[in-house]
Amino acid sequence: MYQKIKPAIILLAIACAVVSCTSSKKVVYFQDSQDFETIVTENRFEPKFKVDDVISIYVATLNPEASAPFNLTIGVAANGQSESLDYIVDKNGDIEFPVIGKVNVLGLSPEELKIDLKERLSSYLKDPIINVRLRNFTVTVLGEVRSPGTYPIIGEQVTILEALGLAGDLTIKGRRENVMVIRDFDGVKVYNRLDLTSKNVMNSPAYYLTQNDVVYVEPNKSAAVSSSLDNRTTIALSILSLIVTTTLFLTRN
Incomplete structure (x- = not known):
């Protein structure tokens, strides 16, 4: 009996071995990093304002009455505080700022806009404190992730790894070596592809995401089950299991 079922068992073992050998190569991140290796990267990322961005700007001084004309409000809320209005960047990259008029913000970072406004307001206010925030920083993650969707970002920066973390990470079917980031620059779509299996992904211009970026994770070709086990392999294993059962x-008898 053992001699009759031995070939089937051997084939089953080979199939399982192939699956276990190939799966880790397709799902492990940063495969080219070495043990105890230290990677030092300088973070120079700053978000830049684009057309249709929503910006919150608040100007404060020691004299609230002096700075009041430079803050857009829509009246007084129930708690007695004034509700501020946000600025929307128009198609020319401008916002309409109280008193001083149009200010071009296209391509500026929040810090650069602070400096620009402080210089413009220096003839009106003494030592103004200016707070600038990007209000519409969201990223959309689609494809082979556990929770696709659009996610608001708190703060001024997010990496692609953090965005994928918000979406629950890639499923076993996601292509880790070919993740696409779709970015809009002044109406022009820019496509970047990132290889998450390499540590060099951290040097990509798309490693830090910008507002309204779309991250798309393609499905792999093998529609994996457990670790890149495709449907044909599943069928083959089922057939082998049937052969063993039938042989026994x-x-x-």
């Missing part, structure tokens, strides 16, 4: 049944 026949040999007992």
Whole structure:
């Protein structure tokens, strides 16, 4: 009996071995990093304002009455505080700022806009404190992730790894070596592809995401089950299991 079922068992073992060998190569991140290796990267990322961005700007001084004309409000809320209005960047990259008029913000970072406004307001206010925030920083993650969707970002920066973390990470079916980031620059779509299996992904211009970026994770070709086990392999294993079961049944009779 053992001699009759031995070939089937061997084939089953080979199939399992192939699956276990290939799966880790397709799902492990940063495969080219070495043990105890230290990677030092200088973070120079700053978000830049684009057309249709929503910006919150608040100007404060020691004299609230002096700075009041430079803050857009829509009246007084129930708590007695004034509700501020946000600025929307128009198609020319401008915002309409109280008193001083149009200010072009296209391509500026929040810090650069602070400096620009402080210089413009220096003839009106003494030592103004200016707070600038990007209000519409969201990223959309689609494809082979556990929770696709659009996610608001708190703060001024987010990496692609953090965005994927918000979406629950890639499923086993996601292509880790070919993740696409779709970015809009002044109406022009820019496509970047990142290889998450390499540590060099951290040097990519798309490693830090910008507002309204879309991250798309393509499905792999093998529609994996457990670790890149495709449907044909599943069928093959089922057939082998049936052969073993049938062989055992026949040999007992």
